[in-house]
Amino acid sequence: MKILVAGDFEPDYNRTKIILDGLRTIPAVSLSFYNYKEKSKWNFAALRKACKEADIIFLPAFTHQDVAAIKILSGKPILFDPLISRYLSKVFDYKKVSRFSPRALKNYLKDRISMQLADLVMCDTSCHRDYYHHTFSIPLHKLHVVPVGVNTDEFPPAPALGERDTFVVGFYGGFIPLQGTRMIVETAKLLKEHADIHFRLIGNGFEYKVIQQLVASYQLGNISLPGWVAYDQLAAEMNNFDVCLGIFGETLKADLVIPNKIFHYAALEKAMISKESPAIREIFEDGKDILLTANTAEAIAEKILLLKNNGALRAQLAQGAYETIRTKYNHRAIGQLVYELARQLMPA
Structure with a gap:
């Protein structure tokens, strides 16, 4: 299975890194990359060529603004991991945007359109899945929970500290x-x-x-x-x-x-x-x-x-x-969950 990881993304961002680390442990998966931070998003010929060579296109965390263009350009199945709602974050969490302003509507539409256009959407929790469903009317069958998890190879336990003065x-x-x-x-x-x-x-x-x-x-x-x-x-x-x-x-x-x-x-x-x-x-x-x-x-x-x-x-x-x-939420298990979602998108 050839998976193209595309869009404007940070490969070392924790959520994305865990998924990529996990996918690299699966022999059946071959990863390629078209990262707008390294390559021009306007080079349509190069991007179209990268998409053509892939079976599935994976858009990692925070690539909401890239889903529509890549979907239209590629025509390939899109697996999208928003991780957050831009609308929820900017309007209700950071409170940088007034709830009934044009900017709030813009962020709402970025969430809704990107999730609607993607073939499958990953959610880090069931609570987030339900929020996407009720707030943006995304069908539940498109929303799948993939927990954040952890690369346990990079975070191994150390000996217990014992009692200390502080x-x-x-x-x-x-x-x-x-x-x-x-x-x-x-x-x-x-x-x-x-x-x-x-x-x-x-x-x-x-x-x-x-x-x-x-x-x-x-x-x-x-x-x-x-x-x-x-x-x-x-x-x-x-x-x-x-x-x-x-x-x-x-x-x-x-x-x-x-x-x-x-x-x-x-x-x-x-x-x-x-x-x-x-x-x-x-x-x-x-x-x-x-x-x-x-x-x-x-x-x-x-x-x-x-x-x-x-x-x-x-x-x-x-x-x-x-x-x-230790076993259900390490990077290997998370990679396997993403692989299973990608398999659902493979042509019969």
């Missing part, structure tokens, strides 16, 4: 609204009298400067903000966390996703705390492989103290998380 509560991310980093800061404020608890928030992004200012205004010495960490150093950083924090955003999008970090933490065999949501319950079970919490600083602080004082529970949750994702 209990490290860790997080990494892009400081976007759905991650709820403000809530983490409020939690740290409640726990600032616990001198042996330290919060380490890795990354930067949308609200990073706001978080820096908030930490400074609260005069919190129990939070470090080291900034961005290279991908190949991420596992080592997370292996220094005693407990890992998921997401605590208050937007609708936060209820629809299971973020990359949850799968990474689980692969590293770490105990996790995250906001309770319908999406996260699709894979993880409270008290078995994760601790879910009400989305308040008081409730999160209570969970942190519980795990700090109960090493046996931490170990139980960590092992449970690892067992949950």
